[in-house]
Amino acid sequence: xxxxxxxxxxxxxxxxxxxxxxxxxxxxxxxxxxxxxxxxxxxxxxxxxxxxxxxxxxxxxxxxxxxxxxxxxxxxxxxxxxxxxxxxxxxxxxxxxxxxxxxxxxxxxxxxxxxxxxxxxxxxxxxxxxxxxxxxxxxxxxxxxxxxxxxxxxxxxxxxxxxxxxxxxxxxxxxxxxxxxxxxxxxxxxxxxxxxxxxxxxxxxxxxxxxxxxxxxxxxxxxxxxxxxxxxxxxxxxxxxxxxxxxxxxxxxxxxxxxxxxxxxxxxxxxxxxxxxxxxxxxxxxxxxxxxxxxxxxx
Ligand code: GRG
Numbered sequence: 424x425x426x427x428x429x430x431x432x433x434x435x436x437x438x439x440x441x442x443x444x445x446x447x448x449x450x451x452x453x454x455x456x457x458x459x460x461x462x463x464x465x466x467x468x469x470x471x472x473x474x475x476x477x478x479x480x481x482x483x484x485x486x487x488x489x490x491x492x493x494x495x496x497x498x499x500x501x502x503x504x505x506x507x508x509x510x511x512x513x514x515x516x517x518x519x520x521x522x523x524x525x526x527x528x529x530x531x532x533x534x535x536x537x538x539x540x541x542x543x544x545x546x547x548x549x550x551x552x553x554x555x556x557x558x559x560x561x562x563x564x565x566x567x568x569x570x571x572x573x574x575x576x577x578x579x580x581x582x583x584x585x586x587x588x589x590x591x592x593x594x595x596x597x598x599x600x601x602x603x604x605x606x607x608x609x610x611x612x613x614x615x616x617x618x619x620x621x622x623x624x625x626x627x628x629x630x631x632x633x634x635x636x637x638x639x640x641x642x643x644x645x646x647x648x649x650x651x652x653x654x655x656x657x658x659x660x661x662x663x664x665x666x667x668x669x670x671x672x673x674x675x676x677x678x679x680x681x682x683x684x685x686x687x688x689x690x691x692x693x694x695x696x697x698x699x700x701x702x703x704x705x706x707x708x709x710x711x712x713x714x715x716x717x718x719x720x721x722x
Contacts, residue, residue: 431712435478438498441491442477443469445499449552463533463541464548468506471524473722475713476501476616479641482710483620483634486703493559497568497619500552504576505612507545510538512585518667522658546576559623567622575615584608593672598679602643605676609649610642617641617710633699637710640696645717647689650675652721654682660722689718 429437446469452461477498484494513520513528514535521531530538552558553568574580584607591604617638621631652660653668654677668675677685696714700707 429709431709431716434482434709435474438478438481439474441481441495442474442498442502445495446502449496449499449503449548459533459537460540460544463529463537464503464506464545466532467510467529467538467541468503468545471526472502472505473720474498474502475645475717476505476613478713479613479616479638479710480619480623482713483617484623486620486706487624487626489620489623493557494620494623496552496555496558497623500549500558501572501612501616501619503545503549503552504572507542507549508576508581508585508612510542510545514538517585517589561625564622564625568619571615571618571622575611580607580611581609584611596674598676601674601676601679605646606639606643609646610639613642613645614638630703633702637696637699637714640692640699641714641717644689644692644696644714647676647685647692648718648720650677651682651685651689653677656721686718693718 446465450461450465450468452458452465480498480501481491481494484497485491509523510529512518513523514530520528522528526532528538529541533541550569550572553572554565556565558568559565576582578586584604587604588608591600596604614635615638617634618631620626621634624630626634650668653666653675667673669678676688680688693714697711700711703710
């Protein structure tokens with residue numbers, strides 16, 4: 424099936440089905456008492472979420488004609504890593520959220536110890552999947568995927584951003600400091616999702632640079648949109664509590680710039696993201712539409 428003939432809504436739904444099937448394959452239920460942790464992993468990662476990161480992996484890979492069975496594995500891997508971050512972020516020691524994706528968060532549905540283990544095992548499995556031969560016939564490509572994900576998710580990426588966030592509680596950050604925090608905490612994984620398609624497709628350095636730039640700008644626009652939703656969205660639409668940033672006295676670009684300027688900034692980033700794709704022509708139209716959707720979304 425050529426996904427480029429579909430509308431963005433249909434293409435997102437098609438990707439979600441492919442990723443769901445890949446997750447089902449990649450997370451089989453074992454016998455024995457360890458089945459509980461796999462149950463919790465499946466609860467956290469399957470049947471929910473917008474699958475935006477997965478879509479970015481599969482659409483950037485399709486620019487280079489990558490086999491969708493391979494890109495679906497990388498898409499499933501990034502969704503596992505993302506789900507681990509949400510499971511751990513929801514724990515009482517972190518953000519202490521009872522709801523995620525419209526249902527009880529993993530530590531509420533299971534227990535704290537199981538949620539910690541499920542997060543750990545999702546993180547581990549994400550890297551294992553990338554390293555397995557079915558992901559790409561070229562071992563160099565598999566190594567590059569592992570290195571890039573490690574960079575995006577570790578202390579110089581998402582975990583580092585989370586640490587800065589926790590260390591900043593009660594402090595007043597400048598707009599630049601907030602921008603850096605957010606680029607690490609949420610931006611790097613979104614950026615990786617676009618870069619992964621370039622790695623799978625053995626893109627040349629310029630193509631890879633353009634896709635990294637696209638991912639960086641989509642990530643920044645996404646985070647501002649998330650902060651706007653925290654102010655304007657309803658818990659029903661968003662699938663978790665809103666108004667948490669203001670209640671925690673947390674500075675965001677919205678609280679510093681105000682809603683109107685924050686919206687203008689998100690729109691500017693969304694347009695800039697689309698511009699990076701010009702040289703890919705018409706086959707990049709769904710990725711360009713995604714950049715617009717990221718700032719227009721209600722959940
Ligand atoms: C605990 C190591 C560790 C890291 C946590 C990403 C993160 C760092 C925390 C998530 C907290 C949060 C709500 C951040 C705002 C942006 C964000 C990542 C929102 C959730 O992503 P979506 O909207 O979620 O893509 P779905 O459910 O659609 O996949």
